[in-house]
Amino acid sequence: SDSSNLRSDSSNLRSDSSNLNEYKRRCTFNQTHTRSSVHQMDPSSTTKKRKQYSSDLRTVIVAMRSKGLSVRQISNLTNMPTSSVHLILQLFGKTGTTEIEKRSGRPAKLSDREKRHLKVESIKDPRLPATELAIDLNKNRPNDPVCSKTVQRVLVAAGLPGRRPAYTSYINRRNRRKRLEFAREHLNWTPRQWTHVLWTDESKFELFSEGVQYVHRPVNKRFDPKYTIPTVKHGGGSVMVWGCFIGGKVGPLVRIEGIMKKEDYKKIMKKEMIPWAKANCPARWKFQQDNDPKHTSKLVMKWFKKKNIKKIEWPSQSPDLNPIENLWEVLDEAVRKQKPTNAADKFRILKEAWEKIPSDTLLDLAHSMKDRCAAVIESKGYPTKY
Numbered sequence: 001s002d003s004s005n006l007r008s009d010s011s012n013l014r015s016d017s018s019n020l021n022e023y024k025r026r027c028t029f030n031q032t033h034t035r036s037s038v039h040q041m042d043p044s045s046t047t048k049k050r051k052q053y054s055s056d057l058r059t060v061i062v063a064m065r066s067k068g069l070s071v072r073q074i075s076n077l078t079n080m081p082t083s084s085v086h087l088i089l090q091l092f093g094k095t096g097t098t099e100i101e102k103r104s105g106r107p108a109k110l111s112d113r114e115k116r117h118l119k120v121e122s123i124k125d126p127r128l129p130a131t132e133l134a135i136d137l138n139k140n141r142p143n144d145p146v147c148s149k150t151v152q153r154v155l156v157a158a159g160l161p162g163r164r165p166a167y168t169s170y171i172n173r174r175n176r177r178k179r180l181e182f183a184r185e186h187l188n189w190t191p192r193q194w195t196h197v198l199w200t201d202e203s204k205f206e207l208f209s210e211g212v213q214y215v216h217r218p219v220n221k222r223f224d225p226k227y228t229i230p231t232v233k234h235g236g237g238s239v240m241v242w243g244c245f246i247g248g249k250v251g252p253l254v255r256i257e258g259i260m261k262k263e264d265y266k267k268i269m270k271k272e273m274i275p276w277a278k279a280n281c282p283a284r285w286k287f288q289q290d291n292d293p294k295h296t297s298k299l300v301m302k303w304f305k306k307k308n309i310k311k312i313e314w315p316s317q318s319p320d321l322n323p324i325e326n327l328w329e330v331l332d333e334a335v336r337k338q339k340p341t342n343a344a345d346k347f348r349i350l351k352e353a354w355e356k357i358p359s360d361t362l363l364d365l366a367h368s369m370k371d372r373c374a375a376v377i378e379s380k381g382y383p384t385k386y
Helices: 002-016 020-041 055-066 071-078 082-095 112-124 130-138 148-157 173-186 262-280 298-306 323-335 343-355 359-367 369-378
Strands: 197-206 238-246 254-256 286-288
Touching: 055 071, 055 082, 071 082, 112 130, 112 148, 130 148, 173 369, 197 262, 197 323, 238 262, 238 323, 238 343, 238 359, 254 262, 262 298, 323 343, 323 359, 359 369
Parallel strands: 197 286
Antiparallel strands: 197 238, 238 254
């Protein structure tokens, strides 16, 4: 009878493939689990979703067919619809494999031409937000508009993700020319020449400066005192200082009380800079300062000329060329974890850290001038990474 033949064929197949029961069990579980998952995801959905059978199960079905079992018999043994068995066998007959090709997925919302348009517009004006790009694009497709998220994904795929811009000094055409002239004139200076320059500048340090901090907090606990950082209005005050360094030595660090005027600057030059320079600077040293109005005032310039101080002609808006700007960052990092009680205590902490700055750090900064000049030339006078 047909029933006895089926049992005979099944017995033969089990003897050849000891893992059939395991495949049947796995298949039954997967089918039940799939139906349950589909029902849980969308109980109201009436769309029939195609099941993805495992590669092992498809291989077993082909093996059953090669043993002479019919589609109906395979369907009964595997608890699969006959249509699914037929499709698997049909695929194997056409391609010689049971592996399914990767599907293309959902069609792209935008055409390649539209994607190129978004990329070109973003390159033209990097400040254009995705919302404005989407509005501009939707003017030509009113019946099928796209959202800003789609535009963002296209730009990310094109290598143009949104990032926070770096804030740099504004440099006009005249200053770019001056920067290029300075860089070209000093590009071939030796490290020894740069270590004969006395670098000077002022800087302000907040009394309570913590930098950027992060906390690990649960949801809805943003204003829990445990996860907040108390702040003081305007940073609780600040300390303004003047400092200098040459080669591997730091000069005096002078506290500036209130707003510094040209008379105050001249006093620092006379009482602090000159005595220290005479005792520590090598022969034929040169003085560097930026073009702050009080630095270039007639009062100060006349005093420099009287004292025969040789200055470097410094281009305006060039903090990236001045290595002492980086030294201020080193100093700020060194004192950031300290907890001063007042401005006087903050200056004491700054001065102690200033005197402990390693000579190698100072020399590295002075020796970086060749690379700084090269970077200015490469950027055609615009701001550099320094």
